Amino acid sequence: MKVTYQTCCGVDVHKSFLVATIVKTTGGIEPSYQKKRFSTFNNSILEFKQWLLDNECHDVCMESTGKYWVPVFNLLEDEINVVIANPKWVKAVKGNKDDTKDSKWIGDLFRLGLVKGSYIPCKKVRILREYTRYRYKLVSCRSSEKNRYQNALTVCNVALDSVVSDIFGKSSTSIIDYLLEQSGTSINHEEIASKLLRSLKSKEDAVIESVEGYQMTDAQKYRMRLVRAHMDYITAEINDVDKMIENMISSNPDFENAVQFLCTIPGVKRDSAITIISEIGTDMSQFSSSKRLCCWAGLTPGSNESAGKKKSVRITRAGVYLKPA
Structure with a gap:
């Protein structure tokens, strides 16, 4: 060789x-x-x-x-x-x-040239990638906490999510806060009705029926407050990360130009464009063709054939941060 x-x-x-x-x-x-x-x-x-x-x-x-x-x-x-x-x-x-x-x-x-090298972007792109991936993890963590919060309501016989479209909206949050402050299980229908806003006022009877007879102990209320506080903390962290990412993009002309160019594609917003730049960088000479880029991102099926039989050729786990963008 x-x-x-x-x-x-x-x-x-x-x-x-x-x-x-x-x-x-x-x-x-x-x-x-x-x-x-x-x-x-x-x-x-x-x-x-x-x-x-x-x-x-x-x-x-x-x-x-x-x-x-x-x-x-x-x-x-x-x-x-x-x-x-x-x-x-x-x-x-x-x-x-x-x-x-x-x-x-x-x-x-x-x-002997038998080793394929992995794509390693420049240091500026690697630092930007650290922030975008950290943001991805924070958003995933917040989603988990939201699911945990909704499960806590279900366990406590609160079916509010079956009536409202957003359990974390203003009306729903006000009603849940009212339930957490109550010492017993009885509710004031007029108090509940006063917390409904806009189109939700037409569903007053259904909202009251969904929380009537709820069962929530002090320990369960304390846990829900902890989950809510954690969600608020994660949201604040995400906002801080977003500010830092925006500063990094705006201070680098190459990043800003690439993001604006990607935003011209229908369906690609600024957040998605920043994620794409953080994963593939701005130097496309690393990829010989669009096919190579799709292959690197894990978007093309593999080739696995032996003795005339084709085996599983499903896409790989590569590009786990790029695919959702």
């Missing part, structure tokens, strides 16, 4: 240390190997970087193990070409692997 990299390095990175193997191909068929172990502290990573430069090694391949590769990538990317590989492309044979052998195996595969 043709040698793609005359001098390269395979790295097996862990939480507290990394094992590196420099593979050099000179005149002979068999390459030469230099192995060394470093810790993942910054000073040690810089020593690793200098060791690579001293050996004229400017191409490094690492397995994307959790987030452990990120500190190494941050300190190497300015002077060294770092390829981050999906573990499935560099998986060693079971029963014959250890940290040293793994780094050698990665180096051998990389030397």
Whole structure:
């Protein structure tokens, strides 16, 4: 096979240390190997970087193990070409692997050009991605709390969600607050009716019937207050994250222009455009075609055929943050 990299390095990175193997191909068929172990502290990573430069090694391949590769990538990317590989492309044979052998195996595969590199955007895009993904997690957490709040109402024999369209609207919130303040299980129909707004006034009888005879203990009321307070806290966090994201977009002309361009697509709003930019960046030269981009985003079926039989070709889990956008 043709040698793609005359001098390269395979790295097996862990939480507290990394094992590196420099593979050099000179005149002979068999390459030469230099192995060394470093810790993942910054000073040690810089020593690793200098060791690579001293050996004229400017191409490094690492397995994307959790987030452990990120500190190494941050300190190497300015002077060294770092390829981050999906573990499935560099998986060693079971029963014959250890940290040293793994780094050698990665180096051998990389030397022959058999390792596909993962797309790693520039640092500005990576930071923006951290914020958009964090926002995604916050929204998911708030949705879970909303479901928990609705379940608490159902358990307490409150069927208000069967009458109103939004259980977290102004009228519904006022009615629930009234129920939480009550010491017993009796309700004042006139008080309930006074809290109804707009079109909900026409459903006065149904609203009263949905909360009549509710069963809510003090412990259940306290739990609902905790859930409500947590939802309010998460909402405030989301607003803070939104402000920071907006500042990052508006302060970067490339981001702002790309977002405005994406917003010209029917159905794509600003939030969705920002999410798309945070995931794929603004440099489309990383993808040779639109097909490659769709494949990277996990939107195209795979190819799995053996002995004339086609097996499951469903789309992958890739692009879990990009698909909802």
